[in-house]
Amino acid sequence: DVKVTQSSRYLVKRTGEKVFLECVQDMDHENMFWYRQDPGLGLRLIYFSYDVKMKEKGDIPEGYSVSREKKERFSLILESASTNQTSMYLCASSPRTSGREHFGPGTRLTVT
């Protein structure tokens, strides 16, 4: 079974802090994704990566950056956390052009 893990289930940070969310997958998938999930808005893509060191902006990249130095690991960075970034963050991975995404358990981030 594909396993996608995220570094924290719950995280509380203060406004202005730099925040790192880590995601690791163990199935050698080419693609990795970061989404945020908010009630009534569904899943919105923040960034995705189709290869090591390659990234592409999603629908809502503002205020976020990403890093993929190794194939199995994809990090989401909030350079200066703000209260409007309080949300559930989901990581996913998939083989190339399959749409079969495997999701991590999510990180619920609260910025106070």
Place this chain on the structure above:
Amino acid sequence: AQTVTQSQPEMSVQEAETVTLSCTYDTSESNYYLFWYKQPPSRQMILVIRQEAYKQQNATENRFSVNFQKAAKSFSLKISDSQLGDTAMYFCAFIQGGSEKLVFGKGTKLTVNP
């Protein structure tokens, strides 16, 4: 741009009954795939069912089946013999052939009542 619409924010069904979740999508492409994903409360999102647009036959996975109406751009999910464990958010999703990114609907919250 492709869009996916789920018109039912919430639904409920009695255990053992059948329920249908609606999804419509908009695309001008002919090569694409459609999906239903399930997110149980406080648990990971998982893929329930996948449909290739070029296949006329509706996909089925145990108690889950789809009604794919290509001309109408409709892709509904039918859950038969509903179980308490089917309580979840259900997301309809679309991917264009050759693309890497899914487009998700906003989700339908399904509650199965005992």
